[in-house]
């Protein structure tokens with residue numbers, strides 16, 4: 360339903376969006392992920408019609424949007440800081456887009472009630488927005504964006520201001536809600552957890568280009584390159600020379616899955632692929648730090664050769680800080696990167 364063809368936006372000669380091709384299907388939830396300045400907001404603004412494209416095309420349902428102003432594109436926008444109208448009550452905020460569209464009062468009243476029910480704030484019509492919690496304000500902003508039934512809903516860091524626990528809850532709620540409504544969503548976030556929990560498809564951006572696009576599982580399991588792997592928080596990345604099902608690296612010779620690309624490539628070992636043994640049975644390492652993460656412990660190792668390694672251990676198997684251990688690598692958790 361949304362197509363970008365070679366979409367380009369330049370600011371003073373520099374491309375913030377650089378010949379981007381992207382398709383979003385009806386009912387799909389796509390999350391654009393990337394570091395600060397990678398062009399995520401520019402992408403949203405170009406689709407919304409708030410920033411004109413300098414090259415390429417934006418199509419909605421097959422129609423080129425060149426020259427179509429933002430308010431005629433039929434897209435809903437929800438920004439990071441909600442931008443609720445503080446002088447209006449909840450109903451006044453939710454009804455805003457409906458009023459702009461000229462909906463009659465009975466229709467507005469019914470729609471506002473329906474939406475507040477949907478976002479989990481039934482009966483909140485007359486409450487003052489200033490008196491709402493951050494999570495409640497976020498729900499009101501969402502109801503307001505959904506009110507005119509946009510064909511495409513765009514969210515820019517929708518949960519940016521909220522604390523982690525609330526974000527995790529809301530993200531699960533949002534996914535269920537969008538699924539039920541069949542909403543097509545293009546969301547932007549720099550938070551991987553949020554993107555992976557919300558999206559059917561994740562698009563990773565770097566310097567105005569798409570570095571990788573795939574299902575959360577695909578991107579997580581097979582990051583396309585070193586940039587994406589590091590951006591996702593993987594630290595066990597090193598240069599490697601791959602021959603057959605083995606790779607020579609600074610950590611010694613590692614097993615790699617059959618069919619891996621051959622020759623010189625960066626190589627990623629997921630932390631689950633680093634198993635701890637007796638020092639003599641693997642790469643000798645010193646345990647530097649241990650970080651408790653609920654059901655497991657992240658262990659940072661200083662190997663006798665090569666960069667630091669991150670491993671995960673079960674709570675009861677965790678070695679002491681300062682202990683000498685051996686590291687053994689599991690081929691299934693090794694990814695030869697592009």
Ligand SMILES: Nc1ncnc2c1ncn2[C@@H]1O[C@H](COP(=O)(O)OP(=O)(O)OP(=O)(O)O)[C@@H](O)[C@H]1O
Pocket residue numbers: 370375393394395396397398399400401402549
């Ligand atoms: N109006 C503007 N004028 C000049 N440069 C701009 C403008 N808007 C964005 N840029 C530049 O374009 C690049 C991409 O910015 P953009 O806001 O799209 O990135 P982002 O990925 O959304 O970043 P963040 O996560 O920090 O919001 C940046 O280098 C930014 O400085």
